[in-house]
Amino acid sequence: MTQTILFDPLVPWVVIWVLTAITLLSIVAALWRGLSGWALRALSALVLLAALSGPVYQVEDRAPLSDIVLVVTDETASNQLSDRATQLADAKQELTEHLTDRPNTETRWISLADGEGDTGSQLMTAISEALAEEPRARIAGIIALSDGQVHDVQDAPALPAPLHLLMTGKETDWDRRLIVRNAPGFAIIGEPVTLTLRIEDQGAAPENTPLAPLEISIDGEPPQRFTLPIGTDIDLPLTLPHGGRNVIQFTVPEEAGELTARNNTALVQINGVRDRLRVLLVSGEPHPGSRTWRNLLKSDSAVDLVHFTILRPPEKQDGVPVDELSLIAFPTRELFLEKIDDFDLIIFDRYQRRGILPAIYLDNVADYVAKGGAVLVAAGPDFATADSIYRSPLSTVLPARPTARVIELPYQPSVTDLGQRHPVTADLGDVSTWGRWLRQIEIDQPQGHVVMSGLEDRPLLVLNRVGEGRVALLGSDHAWLWSRGYEGGGPQLELLRRLAHWMMKEPELEEEALWAEATGQRMRILRRTLDDTIGPVTITQPDGATVELTLAERVPGLWETSFEGPEIGLYRLSEGNQSAVIGLGPAAPREFEETMATADVLQPVIKPTRGGLLRLQDGVPVLRNIRAGRPAAGRGWIGLTPRDAYETLSVVQSQLMPPWLVLLLASFFITVAWMREGRR
Structure with a gap:
């Protein structure tokens, strides 16, 4: 039961204070003039002013409320190292007993798990969410059982009570970690990219260990071993071996006594790209398709195109002296003997033998293909003649031979069943909407993959691999009709x-491939093949355990499944003769970047609340009650602030000066004053 006098003024307080001032001035004037009734009139004015202020007598029936203590238990990955989990469990049990013995106290236990998406320990966020659900006036204290490695200190809310950190870990703890900096997402194949490595010891590390071994493995291959100094930044030049994704794993062997080996390994995934793709386009004679090839290759900024068109063959005799011609002589020796290996792709567009390229040069082109080069032949009527490029040493690498027949009939190109599965011709759109071509060079005895067919299902586009290289033969010179929109055009x-990028061995156009795409800890596994069936994919996890998964065919030639990785690290995939590697999780998990227990991170939040920073290694501190604003921690103890909060059950109000009493008193004093003044 609480009794209080309140004021509920009938007019604004400004009016009451103005009337009070006028009353005081009137009393001073009456005293100065020596009036006899000033005291009685002052009493009547006082009664009226008191009535205007509306005094109310209030009686409250209150029920006391208990104090609330928030206890946050840090169960993130870094707080499970060594014996920290045991320290946490013991402290939680003992703290439960202390809080139970404290009268008029409720405890809110908050479990803090690892943040999603490698966000680390979100301690301040957990406290903010807990405060939003509790009356701040009842919070007596906040206790955090943690290693102090918090990653959202910048989001700390205004705390209504002292914050105490009971820190896990030991003063003798130490850890070694590997740091990789300056890791780009892309790098040029064949050119070194510089990564900065640092091996760092933290905590009470053993002395006399100035060097540490380092292992580097690319795509799961046997590692290369180096020795690096500890505590020094080392610039490591690294050259990517292939295009596409390169998974690079850096590992420092675990030392006895360190907290964890999870931060001894770093995964870096870098996509290898070509700096410039050099293409040599040789056109046998001017024709509408030449511009199509030129526009295609020039539109790609990553392609360096060298284009030669034979405008004046040697057999042409028009009487014009050679020294008066403004044509550039064809540099055959330089291109086909000295610099042929500099090109990624050679295209023969309607080229025929005219004595410009001797047989030895074409033989060199065949060797270029066998060693890893690429040749594309866009055939025209010349391919069916006696001067065909097939009647040369190139016949050993070309995927089909001409029959000497040129078909001059309209037909609609189509994709074969095999072509529906091949990445070059898959998903090119609705074939029925394609415009017709008007000429096809008949070829037979195809070797490799026939991915497109023409009139009466004759081979139109044939792809093949020869040695380390690739060749393609397009049996028509009318692809340019699509670019002109003839009968609706086509792709x-x-x-x-x-076609050009497949020949230049772009990874995304490989017809036999196994790869995975990672999103967090989930990977999407894809297998492209020209076969009708495939076997299960075997996944080798970082700990060596294997899992087999069956894939489902999503579209012709493309099989897919998904897998949730149980841990961060390098995963190896294999199916048949295809293999791939992928890293799940961040290159360096945030929870393991800093593993040493510390109070420095939370110090800016704890200091304004006058809370405490104590190690659980020294035991769980006792609890004391302290007044708000006083130091809330000391040697072996932490303080909680009693809040004395209450709940109002009922309120009863009554007027101290009812109207009849005001009227009676005012009238009495005024009447007495009048009578006294009247006698005088």
Whole structure:
């Protein structure tokens, strides 16, 4: 039961204070003039002013409320190292007993797990969410059982009570970690990219260990071993071995006594790209298709194109002296003997033998293919003649031979069943909407993959591998009709782009491939193949355990499944003769970047609340009650602030000066004053 006098003024307080001032001035004037009734009139004015202020007598029936103590238990990965989990469990049990013995106290236990997406320990966020659900006036204290490694200190809320950190870990703890800096997402194949490595010891590390071994493995291959100084930044030049994704794993062997080996390994995934793709386009004679090839290759900024068109063959005799011609002589020796290996792709567009390229040069082109080069032949009527490029040493690498027949009939190109599965011709759109071509060079005895067919299902586009290289034969010179929109056109640019990039060995156009795409700890596994069936994919996890998964065919030639990785690290995939590697999780998990227990991170939050920073290694501190604003921690103890909060059950109000009493008193004093003044 609480009794209080309140004021509920009938007019604004400004009016009451103005009337009070006027009353005081009137009393002073009466005293100065020596009036006899000033005291009685002052009493009547006082009664009226008191009535205007509205005094109310209030009686409250209150029920006391208990204090609330928030206890946050840090169960993130870094707080499970060594014996910290045991320290946490023991402290939680003992703290429960202390809080139970404290009268009028409720405890809110908050479990803090690892943040999603490698966000680390979100301690301040957990406290903010807990405060939002509790009356701040009842919070007596906040206790955090943690290693102090918090990653959201910048989001700390205004705390209504002292914050105490009971820190896990030991003063003798130490850890070694590997740091990789300056890791780009892309790098040029064949050119070194510089990564900065640092091996760092933290805590009470053993002395006399100035060097540490380092292992570097690319795509799961046997590692290379080096020795690096500890505590020094080392610039490591690294050259990517292939295009596409390169998974690079850096590992420092675990030392006896360190907290964890999880931060001794770093995974870096870098996509290898070509700096410039050099293409040599040799056109046998001017024709509408030449511009199509030129526009396609020039539109790609990553392609360096060297284009030669034979405008004046040697057999042409028009009487014009050679020294008066403004044509550039064809540098055959330089291109086909000295610099042929500098090109990634050679395209023969309607080229025929005219004595410009001797047999030895074409034989060199065949060797270039066998060693890893690429040759594309876009055939025209010349391919069916006696001067065909097939009647040369190139016949050993070309995927089909001409029959000497040129078909001059309209037909609609189509994709074969095999072509529906091949990345060069898959998903090119609705074939029925394609425009017709008007000429096809008949070829037979195809070797490799026939991915497109023409009139009466004759082979139109044949792809093959020869040695380390690739060759392609397009049996028509009318692809340019699509670019002109003839009968609706067709996917000419996309087809020729894919064809050129397949020949230049772009990873995304490999017909036999196994790869995975990671999102957090989940990987999407894809297998492209020309076969009708595939076997299960075997996944080798970082700990050596294996899992087999069955894939489902999503579209012709592309199989897919998904897998949730149980831990961060390098995963190896294999199916048949295909293999791949992928890293799940961040290159360096945030929870393991800093593993040493510390109070420095939370010090800016704890200091304003006058809370405490104590090690659980020294035991769980006792609890004391302290007044708000006083130091809340000392040697072996932490303080909680009693809040004395209450709940109002009922309120009863009554007027101290009812109207009849005001009227009676005012009238009495005024009447007495009048009578006294009247006698005088």
